[in-house]
Amino acid sequence: MNLRRLISIVVKELRQLRRDRLTFAMIVGIPTMQLLLFGYAINMDIRHLPAAVLDQAQTVHAREVVAALGQTEVMDFRYFVKTPQELDALMRAGKISAALVIPADFERRLIEQTSDARPWPRPPLQIIVDGSDQVVQQAAAQLALLPLQALINPGQALPARNVEIVNFYNPERRAPVNTVPGLIGVILTMTMVLFTAMAIVRERERGNLEFLIATPVSPTELTIGKVLPFVGIGLVQVTVVLVLGVAIFQVPIRGPLLDVYGAALAFIVASLSLGVFISTLAQSQFQAMQLAFFTFLPQILLSGFMFPFEGMPRPAQYLAEIFPMTHFVRLIRGIMLRGAHLSELWPELAALAAFCAVTLTIAVLRTRKRLD
Incomplete structure (x- = not known):
């Protein structure tokens, strides 16, 4: 082993990392976010x-x-x-x-x-x-x-x-009754955001973007076309979780099944729009995975799925209201466990619609049919 050649490789990797600003930011951002979330925002004391x-x-x-x-x-x-x-x-x-x-x-x-x-x-x-x-x-x-x-x-x-x-709604105090509905949101968040975050980036890395440039496809059509196939995948995942939850854990579905799928559909579209937005920021599939992971942690921890929402400081609650999973947890628990209808939970549905409108609009504006 030649020490000089080894040092040259190390210096080359450090210089490349310095040019990759997104990865460099994630090196600092991920531990900082975890420290703040676990040490400050996650509070087991229940208040208000x-x-x-x-x-x-x-x-x-x-x-x-x-x-x-x-x-x-x-x-x-x-x-x-x-x-x-x-x-x-x-x-x-x-x-x-x-x-x-x-x-x-x-x-x-x-x-x-x-x-x-x-x-x-x-x-x-x-x-x-x-x-x-x-x-x-x-x-x-x-x-x-x-x-x-x-x-x-x-x-x-x-x-x-x-x-x-x-x-x-849960007189037996069974834990699966509380956790299974929220797990639908966790599973959809981890799959839908990651799948779509890598969609456009994959086209660029594999060289397929040249073929898309030669076609009369508009940025809007390209963005929506990337989203639609995953909607069906998301609904299949929802069906699998519902069937297993009812058959194995006896989780009740007290509200209309159509409302359950309506809430799931709104959340799937919101998650996909976030994924498409991330794909317009990343330059590689690795960066897309990094950014997707960067959104997983705050959504899961701040949504009220794992920790008491009311026990969080006000700034953490305001941040949680931005993420779609916070509203979906309220929707799915309200429909499945309390027997509520979508019309009774319309503020959460409106929040998901607003999130979709904002992220999809930004994603469409950032999508360019150019290699540069």
Whole structure:
């Protein structure tokens, strides 16, 4: 081995890396992004869950309990309703993740907590949680441990059971019910973005772009033509996950199956548009894979699939709202687990449509039928 020749090769590789600005940026960008996401944005503390209050007692103690629970910052009481039907509508639409129900006989139940007349007095409070999100169940369990009497009269904490947890949509608390719908988004993100990110780049590397230049195909037709074949592939993947999820894990599909595919189709198009946009930035298939991976991590970690969305700092939440997977997780869980319709979840659908419009427009504008 000749040390001089070896050093020459090393210097040559470093110079080539310096000219490849995208790869050089990824060397710094990927560890920086991972550090920020895991160390700052990913917070297991659950705070500010959107919630509603159904106060059927309308007493001073009931209002004190609502105020005290609000000060814990676990639940953010945004709605005060009068009927259980209003609670059900808000939860189906995904506007709330939890609800505090104070029964009409709240004062009597509170007295029973201090008496020995009944061995198992009824809990004075009821917390209804959205079982389609496992994180919300954990937050409700934390609130159930709070001493109710201490909230009203500090220093008089009682060991009695004060809160009854009612788990909507997943009463058995089975983990696959929460994870399988979100896995549809993870699988589609990893395949659709990567496939299309390499589509145009592959044409350039293999020399097929010369043939496309000689054809009367417009940039719009070229971009859409690259996207359409993968739409069918994405729908096949959705079908496979649904069939296996129902057959093996008994995951329910409470909403219309047509709405499930409608939400999946919107997300597939959004992911493909992101992939096509990435392909217009990359100069090689390796760069395309790097950029695709660069979008995987924030989408999976910030979408609410793995970590509590409400526990993230505001800047991380604003960033998450940009990515299509955040809206798809809300859509697919709402339809499959809560039985909601697309019309009830239209804000998430509108966000996906806006993302598609922006990324596809930029991709079309950046697509040029020229080798340079």
